Amino acid sequence: MFAYYLQLGLRSLRRNPMLTALMVMAVGFGVAASMITWSVFRAVSGDPIPGKSSQLYTVLVDNRGPQYNDNGEPPEALTYTDATALVAAHKAAHQTLFFNVAPSVLPEGNQSLPFIADGYATNADFFNMFEVPFEYGGAWRAGDDDGRAAVAVISHELNQQLFNGANSVGREITMDRHSYRIVGVTAHWDPKPRFYDLFSHNAFGDPVQLYLPFTRAIDVAMDTSGRNNCGSNTDFGVGREAWLHGECVWVPVWVELPDPAAATGYREFLTHYAAEQQRAGRFHWAPNVRLRGVNDWLDYERVVPPESRISLMVALGFFAICMVNTIGLLLAKFMRRAAEIGVRRALGAPRREIYRQFLIEAAAVGLAGGVLGLLLTALGMFGVGLLFEPEIARLAHLDLSLVATTLLVAIAATVLAAFYPTWRAAQVQPAWQLKSN
Template sequence: MSKYYLRLAWISLYKSPILSALMILIIAIGIATSMVAYTVTDKISKHPIEHKADTILRLYLSSWNLDQPYKEHQGKEEAPNRISYRDAVNLTKVHQESDLVNAQTLVAEHKAQTRTASQTTTQAKMRFMYTVNNTFFSMFDSPFLYGAPWSDEADVKGKFTIVISKVLNDELFNGQNSVGKHIILDDHVFTISGVLDTWAPVPKFFGYASFAFQRPHDLYIPFTTRVNAGLYSRNAFTYQCPQYPEEATFELILNSECVWSSMWVELNQGEDRQAYHDLINRYDAQQKQLGRFPRALPSYTRTIEEYFVVEGVVPEYTGIARWIAFAFLVVCLLNCMSLLINKFHNKKGEIGLRRAIGASKQDIAFQFASETALLGLLGGIAGLVLAQLGLSGAQQAFSFLNDSIMQMDNFTLAMTLLFSIGLTCLFGLWPVYNAMHVQPSSQLKNL
């Protein structure tokens, strides 16, 4: 029986192509607008590593001197969001001796001319990279396509080893397993220990907040290697100092109070956060005794979500944008409902005749509900096409954004079709109700 009603629905749409196309277009525009808004706002506001939401923390040390200008958040003084090399070394030892910390990593950035051993210096490209500890990859759930992170020994001794992204591996090694091969950074030869699989957390939380929606860099080298080898690019080195040195050499910065690297820790459990605060504030007190950390502001931590809020990574209007898009969809469906009422009204004669030859109210309801559902399905399919075109256009306009922001997954595609059919049927209830209550006697008189 359902095939019969769908056939009737298709014939009805076919007989009025302009009106049918108009209703499908109205539904498609509403669906496309709402899904583009939902897809983008969902991706930029979703937690990038939700199962570790309460265990991964960023450390803020109150290391500024009394004369150092400081930022405020909600009327309160802010500690710097990066730490000095001296504190990085000290806290690494503190963390290793604590049973609260499961893992830790330092994160900083560097850039260098990059090429393979088979490329000439003229073929080298300037690329940015992260300098991290090998625990970075397990802390942040970075998947590996080939190989693995460098060893603990390489981390401690600062060996010339490197992890690259799948994108770079495809570019330089045609996607083949490149573990054991070499990449030259400026004049230093690094051996590839691993190749990351596709990985692009959104928003990206371990870099600068202003680049939270860009893809991560393609290169990762040991933090200790960077320090030991003095890998320093003056025009790509971001740091802040209580007093800036006249000649900012890398060695001078390492031995100063300048802050330039971020420190992330992963606690064994979220309930350990207060105990960890006690730990770093004991370190804070020790440094005060040594004449450092003169401000009264205590050191503290932030979760990834708290970090996003303070840095304004997730715009406050994301929720509003969703509601506006949904309101627009409702307006589109109301217009579609109005057209359906008009269309079904013009079929009163047909309805009266069908009722007269034995069709029940339920039969009439099934017939027009099938037509409404078919409109919702066709509108949903057209809406998905328009939504994908809209997302592609946005990706072209905002090419600096991570590609994954502008993509709908299979679950979203399926739910969009169901959403379109369901809402169209919901707004079609009144037209269908009117159609099924047409009195056959009054209509037969007019035939």
């Protein structure tokens, strides 16, 4: 019966090509507008590290005092003093600290020119905590952090640029006139948003190219290329050491805690640490600390652009208007077939068969509208840059999940829209139609 009703539905669509075209266009344009904006919204609002986001926390300690804070919130990163002290305490199962670096990389060969590569100075725990995949080799060892070893991990993209994609583990790379031994090459890894580096506004930045030990970067006086927030303090002291041990915040710290009980214990440790700094005379205010999980951190930093929410709401409103028009068109189409319905009912067809026939016909309209919507969605991807910043617009793409979602939404919405017209059609009285015809 399904095939028979589908055949009847297709015949009915061909009998009224103009009405059918209007319905297909209404569904297609409505679903395309929704899917284009949805593709952007899902890219910026999804969980960047599913399965582990509930175990990762960023650590904040107030080193300025309430008079300089925004609504009582501490700065969004830590000082070098606090970051290294907290990591050295080893109160979490895994913990990492890092800062942005942009060293000059000298490729092999006399004809190559140096270039700037973006990366992080971090520790060995970084790779395990954030589930960084490797193509060759792996992360350096914890002993390399303690020994300030001249080692490095490079990305798949940088490996392609420097070594044509070959296994480069064990080879040397020159950065800022210092040689580093490559111990690992990551596979392509670019979580969006980049939840762990919101402090330097890199939520949607280009992929990271390299990593080197935090301790080594400090030893060779590698400057941070990221944000350096000194608040209202304009007296940085004299020389690098004064700045390094001053009160400027520039080092994000993350910890991995397996359960809420461990998070509670670590928060108490942070409070005790801040109280110790208060007793030592460094802080002159009550302990003010924060321990935020990945999703809380994304919400606090307002990572999802407001224009993505607004555009999604507008697109959904447009889609709703299109479906209201579709309801009217389906009602007109179905009620024009009252005589046919009356004859079928007089011959013994129950109302549920009328429902099946017309809902299957509506599904065919939805499928056609979904195909049109896919074409319009693919075209619309080229215009996303007119609404969003380039680094956000490039995240929108038409993949298999979006194709499936587009078709399912189109069919489901059209079938739902057809319930009222189908109900009206099923209420046709056979006697009236037979008498009047």
